[in-house]
Amino acid sequence: MAKLRSWTQIWRSIVGMCILNFVLNFKIVTSADDTGSNSIVSEGDCKNTNYQIFLPPPYQNISSTICKPVWHSYELRYTKTGDTTTIILSAPYTVGWVGIGFSRDGMMAGSSAMVGWVNKHGHAKVKQFYLRGRRQSEVIVDKGELPLNNVPAAVATNGAEIYVAFQLQATTPFGKQPILLAFSTKRPLNHHLSKHEDKTAVIFDFSSGSTGPVSNWLIQIRKSHGIVGVLGWGLILPVGAIIARYFRHKDPLWFYLHSVIQFVGFAFGLATVLLGLQLYRSVHVHIPAHRGIGIFVLVLSILQILAFFLRPDKDSKFRNIWNLYHSWFGRMALFFAALNIVLGMRAAGAGNGWKISYGFLVSIILVAVIVLEVMAYLKRSQKRSLPHTFQMDPVGEANFPTNLAKGTCPFPLFHTTSSVY
Known part of the structure; x- marks a missing residue:
């Protein structure tokens, strides 16, 4: 009995120690979790910066944010509270401006951007801009499609960094969003942005905090739109x-x-044109000149197809009019098509590869046309300069003698008598 009692006490001691160890470990884990949940920022790979010191309220009162590096030393912090998404962009800064844009397809045209800078008097400025096109005159201040709420956006500097903070109010949660990042070392003059010195576009997933390159079906459609247009209007039709x-x-x-x-x-x-219309319906990019000229060239092309089926006979009195119509409408279509290809490349921000390739194609076609035109001119000139070695009177206009006696021949050389034979 004594031995059994001793084993029972040992067993109780072991169980008690296990329970005590479990309770102590549970308290330690709980304390660590509580400490983590109360941390100010979930930095991940970002720099540990206490931005609450220099940003104004309500941005300094944010309890937690998700932070992700997005480009070079650019870091994007965000947090969601109900329908409100707070975004804070930090970037290296000495002078100039820094901007973050929201695009439908990763293109600059048609996007809206928040741009922050410090003017020459040391005053921080932040404005929304609507990027209607690539020219400076098409970057419109205090316009855009961002659903900003009533909380003013803020800009602050901390050392060699600038922070641009703003809030978006949207009932639909943000998911994967094409983000444009750009900067310039020149200050805006009267709210007119200077051209960016570098830029990039990434896909930022606000639901998971991940980033990736801009690569979706809209980009593929845009590329196909350009390739098919260059092949059709820039190569095949000119060859024909x-x-x-x-x-x-x-x-x-x-x-x-x-x-x-x-x-x-x-x-x-x-x-x-069909690919372009699909792009327009999907992203509503505002490029009226490119779109209008494209439709105009399509109309000219349709008229050329109709001309093929309505071609009059060669001996018709309308054939000359048809020839003039067919040739000049074709030339107009080719000219405006080439112009529209250039406008499309400019609007899409095409790289040097696209520009060099199309320039080379146009150069080859122009050289071929010049050489063939010179050869045709020389051939026509040669035909006009040929001597008239033999001249015949037209039929019905020969002056034959009419006063000859019957049985005589007007050509004595060929005159014969019966004595010869």
């Missing part, structure tokens, strides 16, 4: 026009080649 002008001596081969090539080019042009 060259065949019709300089290879008519290869009849009827030139006609069949011209017809087939122009139909293929028209299909490419139609696909370009």
Whole structure:
């Protein structure tokens, strides 16, 4: 019995020690969790900066934020409270301006941005800008589509960094959002932004705090819109026009080649317009000149297709009018198509690869046209300078003698008598 009692006491001691150890560990873990939940900022890979010291209220009263590095030394902090999303962007700063834009497709045109700077008098400024286009005149101050609430945006500097803080009010939670980041070392003059010195676009996921490159189906459609447009209006249709002008001596081969090539080019042009309309419906990018010229060129192309089916016969009195209409409408379509390709590249911020490639293509076509035009001119000049070695009177205008006696010949050389034979 004594041995059994001793084993019972040992067992109780072991169980008690385990329970005590569990309770102590639970208290330690709970204390650590409480300490973590009360921390000011969940910094992650960001710098541990107490921005509450220099930012005005209500931004200094935010209990916690999520922070993620987004570009170089740029850091994006945000927090959600109901329908309100508070965003704080920090970036290196000495002079100039720093901006963060919200885009539908990662493009500058059509986006809205918050831009902060410190003027030459040391006063911090922050404004919303609507980026209607790429030109300076198309960057409009105090306009934009950001759902700002009534809390004023704020800008502050801390050492060699600037902080741009603002709040967005939206009933729909922010998810994956294309973000534009840019800066310039020149201060805005009368609220006119100078051209950025560097920029980037990323996809920021406000639901998870992750970032990634801008790569979605809208970007693919935009790229396809450009490629198909350059191939159709910049290559195929000009080649078809060259065949019709300089290879008519290869009849009827030139006609069949011209017809087939122009139909293929028209299909490419139609696909370009359809892709452009899909982009417009999806992102509502405001590029009226590019859109209007594209529709105008499509109308000219449709008229050219109709001209093919309404072509009069060669001996028709309307054939000359049709020839003038067909040739000049075609030239107008090619000219405005080339102009629209340039406008599209400018609006999309195309890189040097696009510009060099299209410039090379246009140069090749222009050189080919010049060479063929010179050859055609020389050939026409050569035909006009040929000597008239043999002149015949037109039929019905020969002056034959009428006073000859019957049975005589007007040409003595060929005159014969019966004595010869």
